[in-house]
Amino acid sequence: MATPNPPEKTFGIEFEFLVHVDLIGLTEKQKAELSRRPQNEQVYLIAKVIEEYLDGLGLRDPVEASNGLRITNNRRSENEEKCTAWIVKRDDSLPDSAASREKCSRVAQALHDHPHVSFNYTCGLHVHVGLGDQVIPLLACQKLYSLLFLGGEEALKPLFRPCRNNNKHCLDIRTHSSLVTPQEDPPDLTGSVLGEGFKHCFPDDDGSGEERAALDKLWRAADISKFCDLVEGGPGGRLAYWFSHLRYEDQIMGRATIEFRKAEGNLDEPENLNFVHTWPQVCTTLVAFAMDSGPPEFERAIRAVRVGAAAEAPGTRLNLFLTIVGLPGDVVSSLMQRAEVLASEQSGAIA
Known part of the structure; x- marks a missing residue:
C-alpha cells in the first residue's frame, strides 16, 4: 500500500491598516455614521x-476583503478611521x-503604496497556519506550545x-496563558494520562x-478541544500564539489554524515590508517542525532554547533557534539583519 502524502502546510495573512474615508465617496452624514454604527453595510x-x-x-486571487471588516472610534484624524480586514484570507488558503x-x-x-491607506503602531500582521481542510494534530500542537513556552517565544522577541x-493584542503565553494563570472553571484532568512528550520537554x-x-x-490533554481549554489566555487580551481556531467550530468552517x-x-x-515575506516562513516552519520532528530532534530544539535562554546576547539565542527548527540560511540571515536594525533603533531611543 502506498504511503499517503503528508498534508500540505497552508497559510493566510491578516493585514491591519488605516483607510481615509474620502476614498469611498461618502457624504458627511454617512461618514458620521461609520463610527456610530460599526455594522452598517456602508462599512463594507x-x-x-x-x-x-x-x-x-492582478492581485485579486487569493485576496479577499472579509466580512469581519470593522471601523471603530480610534481616529487618527478628523476623517480617518482605524480599519481591520482580512486582506489575504484567514482560512489558510495559500500553499506554503x-x-x-x-x-x-x-x-x-x-x-x-496606496495614497489613502496608512499605518501606525496599533496595526498588526497576523499569520494563520493550517493544513488546508485538515486539522493540525494534537501532538504537533503540544510540541509547538512546549517549544515556545520553554524559550522559543523569548528567543523570537528580537524580531x-x-x-x-x-501588549493586549499579543500577550506572552509564558505569563498570560491559562496554563500559568488561575482559571474560574479549569478543565477536569481527572484520570488523564501524561503524554510521552512530557519527558522530552525536560x-x-x-x-x-x-x-x-x-x-x-498540557501533556494530559486528550484532544484538541481540551488542549485549547488549557492554553487559552485570561480576560483582557489575546495571546501572541493563538490556538483556539483549532476548535470544532472553526474546523467545520475550514478555518482550523494556529494564529x-x-x-x-x-x-x-523600516524592515517591515521584508518581514511580510520572511515571518510567514518562520510560522510555517515552526508548525512543520512540530509535526515532522521525532523525539531526538525535538529534544535538541528544547535544549537549544534552554541553552539560548542562558546566553547573554539575544541575537545568539535567536540565531540558534531559527537554525535548529530548519529555516534556510538566507532566511536566517535576513531575520538576523532585521534583529540588528531593531536593536540599533532601541539603543538610539535609549541614548
Missing part, C-alpha cells in the same frame, strides 16, 4: 474599494511556497519592536516547578 464599501484596487494590480510569500509581499507593497511585546530532568506543572497539564499574532503591521517602519 471600504473593503470593496481596496479589493478592486488590488484586483487592478515561495510563490505564495511573494504574492503576499506584493499585496503588502500595494497597500503601502519585534517594543510596541508588540506583551531531557536533562531540569525545569522549574512552574514549568513542569504547566506542561504536566501567530506577534508581528507588527506598520508597513511604514
